[in-house]
Amino acid sequence: MNLWGAIAVMAAVTYLLRAVPLVALRKRITNPWLLDFLHYVPFAVLTAMTIPAIIFATDSPVSGLVALGVAVIVAVRRGSLLLVALFAAAAVLVTEALINLI
Amino acid sequence: MTTPNPAAAALRDSIPIALGYFTVSLAFGLYCARMGVPPVLAGLISFTNLSSSGQFAGITIIGAQGSYLELAIGVALVNLRYVLMAISLGQRLGPQVGTGRRLLLAAGITDEIYALGMGRRQVGFGDYAASMVLPIIGWTSGTIVGAAAGEVLPARLVSAFGVLLYAMFVAIVVPAAAGSWQVLAVVLGAAGLSSLLAGINRLEVGWRIIIVTIVVAAAAATWLPQHRPRPETAEVAH
Numbered sequence: 001m002n003l004w005g006a007i008a009v010m011a012a013v014t015y016l017l018r019a020v021p022l023v024a025l026r027k028r029i030t031n032p033w034l035l036d037f038l039h040y041v042p043f044a045v046l047t048a049m050t051i052p053a054i055i056f057a058t059d060s061p062v063s064g065l066v067a068l069g070v071a072v073i074v075a076v077r078r079g080s081l082l083l084v085a086l087f088a089a090a091a092v093l094v095t096e097a098l099i100n101l102i
Numbered sequence: 103m104t105t106p107n108p109a110a111a112a113l114r115d116s117i118p119i120a121l122g123y124f125t126v127s128l129a130f131g132l133y134c135a136r137m138g139v140p141p142v143l144a145g146l147i148s149f150t151n152l153s154s155s156g157q158f159a160g161i162t163i164i165g166a167q168g169s170y171l172e173l174a175i176g177v178a179l180v181n182l183r184y185v186l187m188a189i190s191l192g193q194r195l196g197p198q199v200g201t202g203r204r205l206l207l208a209a210g211i212t213d214e215i216y217a218l219g220m221g222r223r224q225v226g227f228g229d230y231a232a233s234m235v236l237p238i239i240g241w242t243s244g245t246i247v248g249a250a251a252g253e254v255l256p257a258r259l260v261s262a263f264g265v266l267l268y269a270m271f272v273a274i275v276v277p278a279a280a281g282s283w284q285v286l287a288v289v290l291g292a293a294g295l296s297s298l299l300a301g302i303n304r305l306e307v308g309w310r311i312i313i314v315t316i317v318v319a320a321a322a323a324t325w326l327p328q329h330r331p332r333p334e335t336a337e338v339a340h
Contacts, residue, residue, distance in 0.1 A: 001164060001167070001169065001170060001173065003139065003164070005170065006160070006164045006170070006173055007143065007146060007147055007150065009173050009174050009177075010147065010150070010151055010157070010160045010177050011147075011150035013174050013177045013178050013181070014150075014151045014152075014153055014156055014177060014181050014184070015208065015209065017178060017181050017182065017184045017185055018184045018187075018208040018209070019204070019205055020188075021185050021188035021189045021192065022191060022192045022204045022208045023201055023204045023208070025189055025192050025193075026192070026197050027197065028193070028196075028197065029193060032327065033324070033327070036322065036323035036326075036328055037320060038190045038193060038319075039323075040284075040285070040288045040318070040319040040323060041186055041187075041315060042187075042190065042216070042217065042220040042274075043278060043292070044289075044291075044292040044314060044315045044318040044319045044322075045183060045186070045187070045213070045217075045311060045315045046213075046217055046271040046274060047275060047288070047289045047292035047293050047296065047314075048292050048293075048295075048296040048311045048314035048315060049213055049268075049271060049311055050268045050271045050272060050275075050293075051292075051293040051296050051297055052296065052297050052300050054265060054268035054269075057265050057268060058262070058265060059258075063261070064265065067268075067269065068268070068272065071268075071272040071273065071276075072272055074273075075272050075277060076276055076277075076280055078277060079273070080115075080273075081115050081118055081218070081221075081273045082114075082115075082117065082118050084269050084270065084272060085118040085122070085265075085266045085269040085270055085273070086118075087269075088266070088268075088269035088272070089262040089265055089266055089269070090262075092261060093258065093262045096258060096262075
């Protein structure tokens with residue numbers, strides 16, 4: 001494979017997956033089952049991407065779990081996106097510093 | 103309270119995504135350098151794909167001297183979830199957003215930018231486009247820096263940045279789950295099924311996410327129907 005050709009294939013495949021459904025499906029969907037399905041999709045996708053991946057995103061599964069717990073608590077208290085992200089990152093730093101101390 | 107400008111708010115909310123993208127794409131840049139891809143081409147891959155798992159899959163197939171067909175199928179499978187996201191985003195946008203604008207927004211359907219959009223009450227062209235700018239810059243520049251400079255951040259900081267993206271997902275899902283027991287059931291079901299399937303070594307991450315999403319969302323639509331018009335449908339109507 002030529003590198004330029006490979007880059008073009010990757011770009012085209014990825015873009016078409018996004019653009020074709022976005023452009024082709026314009027009408028309002030009225031089927032209640034499909035509406036419910038699409039309503040639930042983002043929550044299922046985001047959860048599947050987060051769990052269990054967050055546990056392996058840091059140097060130690062412990063700090064990943066702590067970050068998940070801290071993020072849930074801050075989010076339940078309606079913290080903003082930025083606040084939740086910063087608290088979770090800080091939780092990782094603190095937890096890993098503690099692990100290194102022990 | 104004054105109503106904030108939705109595009110400005112979207113731009114601000116996209117800052118953690120841009121930061122997270124920058125750090126994740128450093129890793130992709132490093133990976134490209136190992137595969138012998140020059141920094142500028144690595145940046146071009148990131149700019150035209152904007153998809154972490156798809157790019158990792160693609161560059162792995164390129165490095166393994168695979169065929170164009172293998173590359174196309176591999177990238178398509180890993181990125182198949184974007185089809186679901188594009189359908190769902192299209193419904194939120196409504197019929198008044200035309201083809202040209204949709205072609206532009208399509209470039210910005212990523213897990214995180216899409217998630218940010220779904221977290222807003224209403225999604226329009228201006229705010230979605232605004233939320234794309236910083237993440238695209240972060241993703242592309244991080245790739246180039248990673249490919250060119252190698253290790254630029256202390257390991258401890260990279261580890262902490264690793265949770266930024268996931269923390270954002272939590273920030274979007276948790277308030278919705280706290281307000282609706284149906285959504286909570288979907289979240290718990292998806293977490294359980296995803297953890298279960300993660301134990302199967304040969305199942306690609308992309309497939310796992312697709313399977314979990316379709317199974318759990320279909321089950322919830324069947325057994326936990328809400329049968330009322332979506333709030334965004336009602337809002338667009340007036």
